[in-house]
Amino acid sequence: MVKIIIDAMGGDHAPGEVVKGSVEALSRFEDIEITLVGQQEALEKALEGMSYPEGRLKTVFASQVIETGEVPVRAVRQKKDSSMVVGMRLLAGGEGDAFISAGSTGALLTAGILIVHTVPGVHRPALAPILPTARDPFMLIDCGANVDCKPVNLQQFAMMGSIYMQEVAGKENPRVGLINIGAEEEKGNELTRTVYQELQKMPINFIGNVEARDIPEGNADVLVCDAFVGNVVLKFMEGLASTMFTMLKKELMATKFSSILALGLKKRFASFKKSMDYTEYGGAPLLGLNKCVIKAHGSSNAKAFCSAIRQAREFSQNDLSGKVREGIARAGAAFTRDV
Amino acid sequence: MVKIIIDAMGGDHAPGEVVKGSVEALSRFEDIEITLVGQQEALEKALEGMSYPEGRLKTVFASQVIETGEVPVRAVRQKKDSSMVVGMRLLAGGEGDAFISAGSTGALLTAGILIVHTVPGVHRPALAPILPTARDPFMLIDCGANVDCKPVNLQQFAMMGSIYMQEVAGKENPRVGLINIGAEEEKGNELTRTVYQELQKMPINFIGNVEARDIPEGNADVLVCDAFVGNVVLKFMEGLASTMFTMLKKELMATKFSSILALGLKKRFASFKKSMDYTEYGGAPLLGLNKCVIKAHGSSNAKAFCSAIRQAREFSQNDLSGKVREGIARAGAAFTRDV
Known part of the structure; x- marks a missing residue:
């Protein structure tokens, strides 16, 4: 089972399309579990009337939302109960294998660096x-x-x-x-x-x-x-x-x-x-972090979320973070020392 | 009369389309004179059978051609009898108001800086x-x-x-x-x-x-x-x-x-x-030189050359180099001194 945590409040069409895409992915891939993180009322409303395998879909409530215009570091530090920060903490704490968000790129990068940390040897993660x-x-x-x-x-x-x-x-x-x-x-x-x-x-x-x-x-x-x-x-x-x-x-x-x-x-x-x-090709992975974090496009619809979930599944099944760690360690001597 | 010097050997369709475009421009604008610079045989052949106002079209022969792949500084220094260098020298010597070439961008910039020089105060000309x-x-x-x-x-x-x-x-x-x-x-x-x-x-x-x-x-x-x-x-x-x-x-x-x-x-x-x-919009002017130099696109056809000639005419009639000189002098104090 690949456990995928999703920021249900990120993106232009949250939480509706996020939830739809997640439900779609659950029926397409039987080897995944999804945890949706978001505001209780909005999440429950979006899930209303949907049919999905209940054993493989969890919800975790978070009262805050990081908006697009916010200064990343301040937002991540102050909004501790935002869907993005809560989701990233679940990932760091081992509650999942991957985290997907269509929210603010800057905040996601910052949260990734502060909470999940970079692979040893990687100077800066990339989007x-x-x-x-x-x-x-x-x-x-x-x-x-x-x-x-x-x-x-x-x-x-x-x-x-x-x-x-x-x-x-x-x-x-x-x-x-x-x-x-x-x-x-x-x-x-x-x-x-x-x-x-x-x-x-x-x-x-x-x-x-x-x-x-x-x-x-x-x-x-x-x-x-x-x-x-x-x-x-x-x-x-x-x-x-x-x-x-x-x-x-x-x-x-x-x-x-x-x-x-x-x-x-x-x-x-x-x-x-x-x-x-x-x-169509899914989201943009953040490479160089200890775990799989994927930035979905802000305008993502259900289909785009479903693609990003497929991508997170492959990323995790192939243990990409582990391979990046090995690759960076192996190539260590080749890196210039000008940092 | 605006006197425009043209590198007849520059670009993918030289000298045929260069000559055609020049003849077209002469009939469109009665207040311009054109000097075509290029290899005698090629130029004479391209002009064969064309009708144009002979008093307003001159030819100057140059035996060499600067090719696209050449190292700019070396090409400009060594090929003193190339159409580009000869044309630029005519411009610098006051034989014309503007120079147009569809040849190597790097060589044209170098020739412009070395032969026509930058306007006082301009650190680097731009394309x-x-x-x-x-x-x-x-x-x-x-x-x-x-x-x-x-x-x-x-x-x-x-x-x-x-x-x-x-x-x-x-x-x-x-x-x-x-x-x-x-x-x-x-x-x-x-x-x-x-x-x-x-x-x-x-x-x-x-x-x-x-x-x-x-x-x-x-x-x-x-x-x-x-x-x-x-x-x-x-x-x-x-x-x-x-x-x-x-x-x-x-x-x-x-x-x-x-x-x-x-x-x-x-x-x-x-x-x-x-x-x-x-x-369609003509060529790219080199701004910051003492005279009008225009880079026509390498794939320019007769029409594109005609547009570049129109542009050179307007550049010269409006004394753009003079206005750049005044503008740079006037704004002098506003420029940061970090060069």
Whole structure:
């Protein structure tokens, strides 16, 4: 049994979609147990009339909720009875194998570091979403809080991303690329030029620099960058895709004739849109913590929660945190000592 | 008369499309003169059979060509008789008001700095393309060589971008934003957090941080960043748009029925694709040099060259380099002294 704890109050559609997704996952996977953490009234209302295997669904009540705009450290420290903090404490205390939240990214990272702690040797944990390309999805690491990085941080991101894609996503010998502004090894800023040299010495399948232009092609399984660049890539992908859909729609609705033709293609457009939607691939794991913590997208619906639960199950069944611990220990000598 | 010098050998379609675009521009604008610089045989062949006002089109022969892969400084120093170096020297020597090239970006920047020199007070010139959004296009500054920036560089980029959008693009009181990973002023890395404070004190219309997600919305006229981030945004936009077109096409061709409907929408798709094509807006000016230098996109066709020529004409007629000189001098005291 994999025991998954879920912050039922996080995200734009909490607790309704969180609960629905959890119930769906319970019927899909018979080897999981779920603990929903949230405000009693809201949780009970969301569960009303639902049918689920009662032996595998628990609820734990928490009176507070951490909101999106709150300062992470203060929120985690002060709201001790929030669904996020209570859930993370249950995880740290051994009451579960994984914790999923669609709440504030900053608060989740902070709670993870303060309560579950990082794997020995890991300087900073990373937030690493899985993103779509024209071919297979890839892991973008880091999109979290590490906006001013040292080379050692990127080395560790590369290592952890490679382990995840091998163990959880089933990629044999994952291709690890460094996001850079040119393909040649002398290209880039101070950070990427140094990291390029260091990544060549690591026990990973380093394929060199990857220019932003080539990201959507899908030639790498892991793309490494600092969190500033990672956030720009992640958010720009979201924004550009959404603006392009809007512009295309406007263009197709320009005449009556084109509107009618476009209507006939509705299914195709929906399928195209879906192929660009990264919530399909589950959430973003926080790599480098002692236990599995997954950040689900703030706009997650029941299906996205169900995907994140599947992901947490695979993460735990494959003992990813243990493998990260071993990997980091094994590669220890290869890390630069500039922290 | 505005005298425009053109590197006839730069870009993927040189010299054919360069020459075609120049001839087109001569017929569109009666107040310009063009000097084409390039290899005699290639130039003469490209001009064969074309009709143009001979008094307004000159040719200057240069025996060498700087290729894309060459190391910029070495290429500019050694290939003294290349079309790019000869053209830049003509500009510096007062034989023209502006210089356009679709050749190597690095070589053009280097030649600009070494031969035309930066405006007094400007620490580093910037390469600033104009990019499409759902509304009006914006200037992304810097996308050049400044991958490790000090706050003063970004302050100057903001100033120069604002002057360009006001004087050349005709925007009243241009909105200047800082690309960052959050809207709040305390968000970002060391560089952006400092720059945010400094931009507030500058004589520009600073609208604060702009998240990458909101770039395609078109809420700013100038977006400031270091060249690493600028290159990521620029290249990712290119790559993502192109991959999305390919994916959409594949999706629409999935069945016979959808293929037929899509065929009827061909014109609409072409118009949509065009709206995302940044070569429509001309080239990327190099801001901060003593004279007008414009980098045309490597894949420029005749139309794109014609747009770049129009842009060079407006740049020169508005004496943009002079206005940048005045602006930088006036704002001198506001720049941080950390270089």
